[in-house]
Amino acid sequence: MSFRGVKPLRIVAMxxxxxxxxxxxxxxxxxxxxxxxFAGYYRIIDFPLSNLMRAGIQNVGILSQYRPxxxxxxxGVGEHWDFAGLGRGAKILPPFRGADASDWYRGNAxxxxxxxxxxxxxxxxxxxxLSGDHIYSMDYREMIERHLERGADLTxxxxxxxxxxxxxxxxxxxxxxxxxxxxxxxxPKSDLASLTIYLFDARALTDxxxxxRAEGGVEFGRHVIPAMVxxxxxxxxEFDGYWAYxxxxxxxxxxxxxxxxxxxxxxxxxxxxNLVDAGIAGQPxxxxxxxxxxxxxxxxxxxxxxxxxxxxxxxxxxxxERGAIVRGSVILGRGRIAAGARVERAIVDKAVVxxxxxxxxxAAAEGGLTLIxxxxxxxxxxxxPAGAVVQPExxxxxxxxxxx
Amino acid sequence: xxxxxxxxxxxxxxxxxxxxxxxxxxLILAGGVGSRLNVLVRQRAKPAVPFGGIYRLIxxxxxxxxxxxxxxxxxxxxxxxxxxxxxxGDGRHWGLVGRTREVRILPPHQGASGSDWYLGTADAIxxxxxxxxxxxxxxxxxxxxxxxxxxxxxxxxxAHVRAxxxxxxxxxxxxxxxxxxxxxVHVDRDSYIVGFEEKPAVPTSNxxxxxxxxxxxxxxxxxxxxxxxxxAAPDFGHHIFPRMLSGGDRMFAYEWSGYWEDVGTLRAYxxxxxxxxxxxxx
Numbered sequence: 001m002s003f004r005g006v007k008p009l010r011i012v013a014m015x016x017x018x019x020x021x022x023x024x025x026x027x028x029x030x031x032x033x034x035x036x037x038f039a040g041y042y043r044i045i046d047f048p049l050s051n052l053m054r055a056g057i058q059n060v061g062i063l064s065q066y067r068p069x070x071x072x073x074x075x076g077v078g079e080h081w082d083f084a085g086l087g088r089g090a091k092i093l094p095p096f097r098g099a100d101a102s103d104w105y106r107g108n109a110x111x112x113x114x115x116x117x118x119x120x121x122x123x124x125x126x127x128x129x130l131s132g133d134h135i136y137s138m139d140y141r142e143m144i145e146r147h148l149e150r151g152a153d154l155t156x157x158x159x160x161x162x163x164x165x166x167x168x169x170x171x172x173x174x175x176x177x178x179x180x181x182x183x184x185x186x187x188p189k190s191d192l193a194s195l196t197i198y199l200f201d202a203r204a205l206t207d208x209x210x211x212x213r214a215e216g217g218v219e220f221g222r223h224v225i226p227a228m229v230x231x232x233x234x235x236x237x238e239f240d241g242y243w244a245y246x247x248x249x250x251x252x253x254x255x256x257x258x259x260x261x262x263x264x265x266x267x268x269x270x271x272x273x274n275l276v277d278a279g280i281a282g283q284p285x286x287x288x289x290x291x292x293x294x295x296x297x298x299x300x301x302x303x304x305x306x307x308x309x310x311x312x313x314x315x316x317x318x319x320x321e322r323g324a325i326v327r328g329s330v331i332l333g334r335g336r337i338a339a340g341a342r343v344e345r346a347i348v349d350k351a352v353v354x355x356x357x358x359x360x361x362x363a364a365a366e367g368g369l370t371l372i373x374x375x376x377x378x379x380x381x382x383x384x385p386a387g388a389v390v391q392p393e394x395x396x397x398x399x400x401x402x403x404x
Numbered sequence: 405x406x407x408x409x410x411x412x413x414x415x416x417x418x419x420x421x422x423x424x425x426x427x428x429x430x431l432i433l434a435g436g437v438g439s440r441l442n443v444l445v446r447q448r449a450k451p452a453v454p455f456g457g458i459y460r461l462i463x464x465x466x467x468x469x470x471x472x473x474x475x476x477x478x479x480x481x482x483x484x485x486x487x488x489x490x491x492x493g494d495g496r497h498w499g500l501v502g503r504t505r506e507v508r509i510l511p512p513h514q515g516a517s518g519s520d521w522y523l524g525t526a527d528a529i530x531x532x533x534x535x536x537x538x539x540x541x542x543x544x545x546x547x548x549x550x551x552x553x554x555x556x557x558x559x560x561x562x563a564h565v566r567a568x569x570x571x572x573x574x575x576x577x578x579x580x581x582x583x584x585x586x587x588x589v590h591v592d593r594d595s596y597i598v599g600f601e602e603k604p605a606v607p608t609s610n611x612x613x614x615x616x617x618x619x620x621x622x623x624x625x626x627x628x629x630x631x632x633x634x635x636a637a638p639d640f641g642h643h644i645f646p647r648m649l650s651g652g653d654r655m656f657a658y659e660w661s662g663y664w665e666d667v668g669t670l671r672a673y674x675x676x677x678x679x680x681x682x683x684x685x686x
Contacts, residue, residue, distance in 0.1 A: 006417045006418055006421050006558075006559070008558055053503070082503040082504070085502055148415055201411075
C-alpha cells in the first residue's frame with residue numbers, strides 16, 4: 001500500500017467590503033457600508049466574519065478602498081473572530097500601487113485580481129468570495145462539501161427571490177449546474193438570484209481572472225460568471241435561510257425590523273463583534289430609570305433610559321432623558337435624546353444630540369424615514385419632519401421643511 | 405489505488421484530511437524522569453531540558469503539532485513540572501490559543517478511586533480519559549515530549565485512516581545492536597504489524613517504535629477501560645500492544661526515516677547538539 005502526500009485542504013476568504021452606495025445617504029459618507037453599525041453591538045461585516053469563524057476558515061482578506069478607517073479599527077487583527085495567531089489572520093487589503101501599474105479597484109473581480117497574490121501566498125485550494133454588507137447565517141462547510149462533491153470550478157450561492165432587476169439570476173439543470181446566468185436582467189428567466197457568495201477553485205479563479213483582465217472585464221456578475229458558465233463547471237447551491245443586504249436606507253431599516261421580530265437572531269447565529277470598538281468594554285451596564293417604559297427593543301450596555309423606547313434598536317452609550325420618546329427608530333450610539341424630545345421612524349447616526357422638546361421624524365403616513373448624520377445637533381424645540389435628512393455635524397434649527 | 409489522482413480527488417482527499425485533523429487530539433507524555441540525563445534533570449522534567457540555545461526539548465513536538473495542523477494538545481506531567489509549565493504558558497507561542505485550540509497541562513490528580521502517580525504510559529492516558537472524553541476526538545495522537553525531530557503528523561493520520569487501523573505506530577530502522585533499547589516490530593508486506601516486542605534482550609527486528617502513536621479514539625478508550633483500569637496493563641509497549649495484537653486489532657506501521665533523536669542519554673543529548681552545528685544533517 002502506498003500513500004500519496006495528501007495536503008489538508010486550504011481555504012481563504014476574500015470579503016468585498018469596499019463599496020459606498022449613494023442609496024445609504026449620510027450613513028455611508030464616512031464609512032463603507034460593511035462598517036455600518038447594526039443591532040446595537042455589531043457592524044454588518046460581523047455576519048460574514050462570524051460565519052467564517054464557525055466554518056473554521058482562518059484566513060480572510062478584506063478588500064476595501066472607500067474610507068476604511070472604521071473598518072480597520074473594528075476588524076483589528078481579527079482576534080474577536082479567532083483569526084489571530086500563527087498561520088491565521090484577518091487582513092485589510094487596500095488598493096496599492098505595484099510594479100505593473102496597479103490602481104484603484106475598478107470592480108469586484110478586479111479587486112480580487114489585484115490581490116491574487118493573497119491567494120497564492122496562502123497556497124489556497126479554494127477561495128470563498130463574500131460581500132461585507134450581507135446579513136445572514138450560513139454554514140459555508142455545506143457549500144464547500146457540495147462544491148467538492150461536484151468537482152466544481154465555481155459554486156454560486158443562490159436563493160429564490162422575487163424577480164426584480166437588482167440581482168443576477170441563474171438557470172440550473174437538475175444537477176444544480178448553471179446553464180445560464182444573467183446579471184440584473186430586465187426579465188429574469190428564473191427566480192434563483194445570486195447572493196454574490198462565490199466559492200472558486202483557486203486555479204480556476206486565477207485562470208478566469210487572468211483571461212478576463214486581458215479582455216478588460218472587472219465585475220464577477222457581468223464578466224466572470226457569464227464567461228465561466230460556458231467554459232467551466234459552474235454550479236448553484238441553494239440557500240433558504242434568512243438573507244438581507246443593506247443596500248438602501250430602507251433595507252437597512254427593514255433589517256432592524258427583522259431583528260425586532262426575531263427573524264434575525266444574533267444569539268442563535270453566534271455572531272461576534274469587537275466589543276471594544278462597539279463601545280462596551282469598560283462601560284457600565286444599561287441603566288433603566290424609574291420613569292422608563294421600554295417595549296420590544298434592543299438596548300445596549302452603557303445606555304441610560306429614563307424616557308420611553310418602543311420598537312427601537314439602541315447602540316451603546318445613548319442617554320434617553322425623562323419624557324423623551326423613541327419609537328420605531330435606530331440610534332447608533334453615544335448620543336443624547338434630551339428631555340421631552342420625540343424621535344419616530346428615524347435612523348440617528350453616532351454622537352447626535354436631539355435637543356429638549358425637539359421632534360424628529362413621524363409616522364409612516366407623514367413621510368419616509370428620517371436620517372440624522374453623525375455628530376449632528378438638533379436644536380431644542382426644533383422640528384425635523386418625516387423624510388428629512390440632517391447632514392453630519394449640521395446644527396439643525398427649527399422649522400426645517402426641505403426633505404431629501 | 406491506480407492511475408493518477410485528479411485535481412478533484414486531491415481536493416476531496418484534502419478536505420477529508422483537514423476534517424480528520426480537526427477531529428484529532430494530541431497528548432504529550434512529558435512526565436518521565438529521564439534519569440540518564442543526570443544533573444540536567446535534577447530540577448526539571450526532561451521535556452523542559454534546554455536545547456539548541458533558545459529552545460527546550462518539548463518545542464520540537466509542539467512545533468510539529470502546529471505545523472501539522474493539530475491544534476488541541478494535552479501535556480501529561482508528573483516529574484518537576486514547574487519550568488515546563490512556565491515555558492508552555494497559555495500556548496500562544498505555538499499558536500495554540502483560541503476558540504478551537506488549546507494546550508493544557510494535565511498534572512496527576514486524585515480521582516474518585518484514590519488515584520495515584522502514573523504507573524506507566526497507558527496508565528497516564530487512562531487517568532486522563534476525562535480529558536479525552538471532553539474533547540470527543542476521532543483520533544488521539546500520543547507523543548513524547550523529549551524527542552528531537554521534525555515530522556509532519558498529517559500524513560501519518562492520513563495513513564492510519566486509509567489503512568483502516570485501530571492503532572498506527574511510527575517506526576524506523578536502526579542498527580540491530582541498538583534495537584533492544586526500543587519496542588521492535590515485525591510487519592507484513594502491507595506494513596501491518598504482525599509482531600511487537602518491548603525492549604527485547606535479543607532483537608529479531610531492527611524496525612523500532614518511535615513512541616509516536618495514532619489511535620482511533622474509540623479503540624483507545626475501550627482497550628484502556630478493559631485492560632488498564634484493573635491495573636494489569638499500565639504500559640503501551642509492555643502490555644497494551646501485545647494484547648491488541650493477539651486480540652486481532654489492526655495495527656499499522658508508519659515508516660518514517662527523517663532525523664529523529666530520543667535524547668535519553670547525555671551522549672545522545674551532546675551528539676544532537678553536534679548534529680545541530682554540523683551541516684547536511686537531514
